[in-house]
Amino acid sequence: MRHVPAKTLEPSNEVRDYLAAQEKKSLLRFLTCGSVDDGKSTLIGRLLSDTKQIFEDQLAALERDSRKHGTTGEDVDFALLVDGLEAEREQGITIDVAYRFFATPKRKFIVADTPGHEQYTRNMATGASTADLAIVLVDARQGVLRQTRRHSIIASLLGIRHIVLAVNKIDLVGFDRVTFDRIVAEYRDFARDLGFESIMPIPMSARYGDNVSARSERLAWYQGPTLIEHLETVPVGSASAEQPFRFPVQYVNRPNLDFRGFAGTIASGSISRGDEVVVAKSGRSAHVKRIVSYGGDLQKAIAGQAVTLVLDEEVEVSRGNMLVQPDARPQVSDQFAANLVWFDEQALLPGRSYILRTETDEASATVTELKHRLNINDFGEEAAKSLEMNEVGVVNISTRTPIAFDAFAENRSTGAFILIDRITNATVGAGMIQHALRRAENIHWQSLDIDKRARSDMKHQRPAVFWFTGLSGSGKSTIANLLEKKLAATGRHTYLLDGDNVRHGLNRDLGFTDADRVENIRRVAEVAKLMTDAGLIVLVSFISPFRAERRLARELMAGGEFVEVFVDTPFEECARRDPKGLYARALRGEIKNFTGVDSPYEPPENPEIRLQTIGRTVEEMVDILDDWLAERDKAETQYESGGGI
Amino acid sequence: MTMALTHLQRLEAESIHIFREVAANFSKPVMLYSVGKDSSVLMHLAMKAFYPAKPPFPFLHVDTTWKFREMIAFRDQMAEKLGFDLLVHVNEDGVRDNINPFDHGSNVHTHVMKTVGLRQALDKYGFDAAFGGARRDEEKSRAKERIFSFRNASHAWDPKNQRPEMWNIYNTRIAAGESIRVFPLSNWTELDIWQYILQEDIPIVPLYFAKERPVVERDGMLILKDDDRMKLRPDEVVENRLVRFRTLGCYPLTGAIESSADTLEAIVGEMLTARTSERQGRLIDRDEAGSMEKKKREGYF
Ligand SMILES: Nc1nc2c(ncn2[C@@H]2O[C@H](COP(=O)(O)OP(=O)(O)OP(=O)(O)O)[C@@H](O)[C@H]2O)c(=O)[nH]1
Numbered sequence: 001m002r003h004v005p006a007k008t009l010e011p012s013n014e015v016r017d018y019l020a021a022q023e024k025k026s027l028l029r030f031l032t033c034g035s036v037d038d039g040k041s042t043l044i045g046r047l048l049s050d051t052k053q054i055f056e057d058q059l060a061a062l063e064r065d066s067r068k069h070g071t072t073g074e075d076v077d078f079a080l081l082v083d084g085l086e087a088e089r090e091q092g093i094t095i096d097v098a099y100r101f102f103a104t105p106k107r108k109f110i111v112a113d114t115p116g117h118e119q120y121t122r123n124m125a126t127g128a129s130t131a132d133l134a135i136v137l138v139d140a141r142q143g144v145l146r147q148t149r150r151h152s153i154i155a156s157l158l159g160i161r162h163i164v165l166a167v168n169k170i171d172l173v174g175f176d177r178v179t180f181d182r183i184v185a186e187y188r189d190f191a192r193d194l195g196f197e198s199i200m201p202i203p204m205s206a207r208y209g210d211n212v213s214a215r216s217e218r219l220a221w222y223q224g225p226t227l228i229e230h231l232e233t234v235p236v237g238s239a240s241a242e243q244p245f246r247f248p249v250q251y252v253n254r255p256n257l258d259f260r261g262f263a264g265t266i267a268s269g270s271i272s273r274g275d276e277v278v279v280a281k282s283g284r285s286a287h288v289k290r291i292v293s294y295g296g297d298l299q300k301a302i303a304g305q306a307v308t309l310v311l312d313e314e315v316e317v318s319r320g321n322m323l324v325q326p327d328a329r330p331q332v333s334d335q336f337a338a339n340l341v342w343f344d345e346q347a348l349l350p351g352r353s354y355i356l357r358t359e360t361d362e363a364s365a366t367v368t369e370l371k372h373r374l375n376i377n378d379f380g381e382e383a384a385k386s387l388e389m390n391e392v393g394v395v396n397i398s399t400r401t402p403i404a405f406d407a408f409a410e411n412r413s414t415g416a417f418i419l420i421d422r423i424t425n426a427t428v429g430a431g432m433i434q435h436a437l438r439r440a441e442n443i444h445w446q447s448l449d450i451d452k453r454a455r456s457d458m459k460h461q462r463p464a465v466f467w468f469t470g471l472s473g474s475g476k477s478t479i480a481n482l483l484e485k486k487l488a489a490t491g492r493h494t495y496l497l498d499g500d501n502v503r504h505g506l507n508r509d510l511g512f513t514d515a516d517r518v519e520n521i522r523r524v525a526e527v528a529k530l531m532t533d534a535g536l537i538v539l540v541s542f543i544s545p546f547r548a549e550r551r552l553a554r555e556l557m558a559g560g561e562f563v564e565v566f567v568d569t570p571f572e573e574c575a576r577r578d579p580k581g582l583y584a585r586a587l588r589g590e591i592k593n594f595t596g597v598d599s600p601y602e603p604p605e606n607p608e609i610r611l612q613t614i615g616r617t618v619e620e621m622v623d624i625l626d627d628w629l630a631e632r633d634k635a636e637t638q639y640e641s642g643g644g645i
Numbered sequence: 646m647t648m649a650l651t652h653l654q655r656l657e658a659e660s661i662h663i664f665r666e667v668a669a670n671f672s673k674p675v676m677l678y679s680v681g682k683d684s685s686v687l688m689h690l691a692m693k694a695f696y697p698a699k700p701p702f703p704f705l706h707v708d709t710t711w712k713f714r715e716m717i718a719f720r721d722q723m724a725e726k727l728g729f730d731l732l733v734h735v736n737e738d739g740v741r742d743n744i745n746p747f748d749h750g751s752n753v754h755t756h757v758m759k760t761v762g763l764r765q766a767l768d769k770y771g772f773d774a775a776f777g778g779a780r781r782d783e784e785k786s787r788a789k790e791r792i793f794s795f796r797n798a799s800h801a802w803d804p805k806n807q808r809p810e811m812w813n814i815y816n817t818r819i820a821a822g823e824s825i826r827v828f829p830l831s832n833w834t835e836l837d838i839w840q841y842i843l844q845e846d847i848p849i850v851p852l853y854f855a856k857e858r859p860v861v862e863r864d865g866m867l868i869l870k871d872d873d874r875m876k877l878r879p880d881e882v883v884e885n886r887l888v889r890f891r892t893l894g895c896y897p898l899t900g901a902i903e904s905s906a907d908t909l910e911a912i913v914g915e916m917l918t919a920r921t922s923e924r925q926g927r928l929i930d931r932d933e934a935g936s937m938e939k940k941k942r943e944g945y946f
């Protein structure tokens with residue numbers, strides 16, 4: 001290597017001028033999407049190269065790589081500039097989104113190159129969530145494909161309003177105008193209802209560079225702009241500054257008793273010193289005393305700025321709440337309708353409990369109703385029981401505590417949420433809120449004078465839920481039965497909820513699919529909760545095969561009231577006992593979805609009590625449970641008479 | 646009146662949001678402080694994010710024992726000036742086995758002293774989130790990484806199975822033993838970094854500025870002979886040349902460039918006409934194609 005002394009020591013004011021010009025440039029965030037192999041990564045590589053983002057050492061590496069992994073024969077394979085993971089280079093596909101940066105004299109760009117493979121749709125959604133424009137690539141030989149449509153629908157749902165329809169590989173159809181026109185017509189027809197503000201069709205060849213940054217003689221029939229020209233001029237929304245003020249509180253900064261500031265990023269609107277703000281969830285109001293920032297207090301701050309607000313009054317505000325404009329408040333509700341994109345291999349099950357997260361808030365949430373699934377091909381609405389990976393649907397969601405939000409169509413920052421699986425912690429879905437459901441607004445909690453405490457005191461007991469889980473025939477009902485007798489004999493007030501019995505009444509409409517099993521447990525858990533509220537000791541005897549639902553039940557109950565009892569009898573033993581003859585029939589294939597046979601049982605990981613039934617009498621096991629309850633009550637009494645903390 | 650944020654204001658706000666998100670969600674965060682220019686910017690942003698409070702987490706330097714002496718001096722000076730809590734970790738097993746870049750090569754040295762050292766430190770203190778100064782424009786596998794990047798209990802990155810990262814809603818949930826690496830500078834470019842240093846007047850290690858320094862030409866790189874542990878090969882001579890560094894790391898693995906840029910403006914001016922990338926000066930990336938991804942999968946930052 002030669003050591004070229006880096007030249008050009010420009011006079012420093014020239015540099016300063018250049019930098020000042022950089023600062024004033026607007027930013028466009030966009031993504032490339034579309035079906036597999038349509039040339040997305042090649043296009044980004046070409047853009048980076050045409051805008052001189054690639055250094056000499058990187059070009060040399062690209063040439064080496066192209067010989068090793070390239071899909072383009074002798075030529076350099078521009079896709080290798082962006083497909084940076086080993087697996088991607090080996091397989092010649094994109095797996096995850098790459099974020100790249102470039103600038104032209106007019107604008108700065110952040111581009112997300114996303115994968116075309118259906119399997120990696122969630123990574124496309126990741127790239128699209130922060131973009132203002134999508135380049136949808138279509139291979140001129142193939143036309144509009146299923147993934148072209150899926151990506152367009154997701155882009156639309158995620159609030160992208162500008163589309164470039166890049167009819168790529170036009171070199172492979174002889175630069176044919178008729179092909180181009182046909183694809184454009186087909187796409188426009190499909191996208192009619194997707195609400196895009198602009199669709200700019202451009203014929204191009206990413207590989208050879210036609211119409212990317214330079215006009216092409218081979219496409220003389222095309223009069224429109226090149227891709228770069230269009231990207232430089234398409235209007236980018238800074239509308240968020242004109243919207244109502246929204247300040248999701250991220251962090252309460254309290255270094256000492258004299259300072260209490262609410263740190264966050266202004267999601268929309270602006271705020272000035274002295275302005276009145278309202279705490280979204282409580283309706284309390286206060287005025288902004290200071291807008292604190294490191295360089296000194298500000299008079300005014302606008303959407304996008306990360307600041308710390310100090311209020312003139314002590315109002316209760318914590319992370320997850322929002323400071324808002326008094327005359328234009330967000331909605332506050334625990335029930336709302338939303339569009340949902342599902343990412344996880346495990347399907348979305350209505351009734352199952354997930355963690356819902358907005359920018360700063362978090363709450364337990366369930367999908368109470370799957371209203372419909374979107375058909376990717378024609379955007380039609382179809383009935384569905386669950387959402388599989390990469391599917392899109394419209395749902396009603398209920399959260400355990402209310403959240404503050406706007407409709408996503410009005411505010412991309414305050415109308416979005418993700419869903420997280422409680423057990424794997426995976427991000428399983430992304431949602432865009434449509435509107436609050438009326439019933440949540442109308443039903444307010446009644447505060448009653450005779451409360452849980454009063455009711456249980458009358459019975460001289462503390463409520464509890466013994467949740468018996470285990471395979472069919474493991475002995476749940478037998479143990480629960482005897483326990484109830486024993487408790488009743490010592491004057492305790494109890495109620496036994498048994499799976500089979502409840503299915504005859506409350507849950508007679510439910511079958512044995514995964515979705516129905518989840519709903520079955522949800523209802524029983526809610527009933528058990530009401531009963532603890534009545535002061536009862538509740539015994540629930542349900543197979544309840546899924547951890548997630550047992551966790552949901554646990555979280556419904558007050559601390560210390562939920563006792564998970566794992567009735568641990570091995571499958572072989574249950575099948576041998578087979579008190580109702582069900583195993584024999586299930587094993588013959590006469591019963592479908594039978595737990596342990598063709599439907600899974602997820603054993604508890606940390607049950608309060610585990611009863612290994614083999615070699616123990618029912619009486620022994622009931623004693624264990626009774627002792628546990630006595631211990632708990634003793635501990636609680638001590639705690640209470642100790643005067644608390 | 647419509648105001649719009651400037652480019653650097655947008656980047657700054659995004660980084661501050663990320664810092665606060667970590668402070669609000671994790672019980673034991675730490676900032677990885679590597680003493681370079683990106684770390685200087687990171688530190689400055691952390692001060693801003695929590696002002697008037699101090700950043701609510703310590704700074705950790707994984708010292709390979711082969712850093713430039715000026716880096717160590719600068720580090721200690723900054724810790725004193727800003728009053729942050731500085732932790733320094735050295736892989737003592739590596740020191741005992743005398744692992745060094747000359748005898749063992751950059752791969753083994755970096756793995757033992759940096760990657761393993763980092764894993765040791767994270768385990769020792771039980772940190773559940775660690776900030777790093779990596780940027781997506783640095784390298785093509787970095788371009789693929791999330792801002793909140795999940796690590797399993799053995800600190801490994803699984804690039805084929807990253808969590809979706811939607812909007813600015815970050816999934817910070819982890820199980821015991823797992824952790825998240827957080828990159829507040831993900832969307833900054835090298836130019837942005839310099840421009841911000843200039844705008845905010847952020848102190849950086851003097852090695853970034855051109856000065857006459859004793860260098861040796863070796864394997865196509867100009868290596869600064871920082872101490873006597875570097876033995877000259879028969880045909881090598883130490884020359885005083887006007888050089889500076891575009892990036893800083895272990896001195897035997899970091900190439901200088903010939904340059905007379907001794908002000909920030911001159912550095913930026915030089916950068917604008919640069920024909921090679923900044924990582925060119927780092928031996929570790931050249932060892933093998935895909936080497937950065939491999940290191941990251943093993944727990945390197
Ligand atoms: N002839 C021709 N080939 C092209 C053009 N654009 C891309 N290709 C080739 O098409 C193949 C696939 O290109 P990629 O850029 O990897 O496609 P992609 O859309 O990024 O694929 P995924 O990310 O895996 O979905 C490569 O061999 C490219 O060289 C073009 O305009 N003309």
Ligand SMILES: [Mg+2]
Nearest residue numbers: 040041093094
């Ligand atoms: Mg690709």
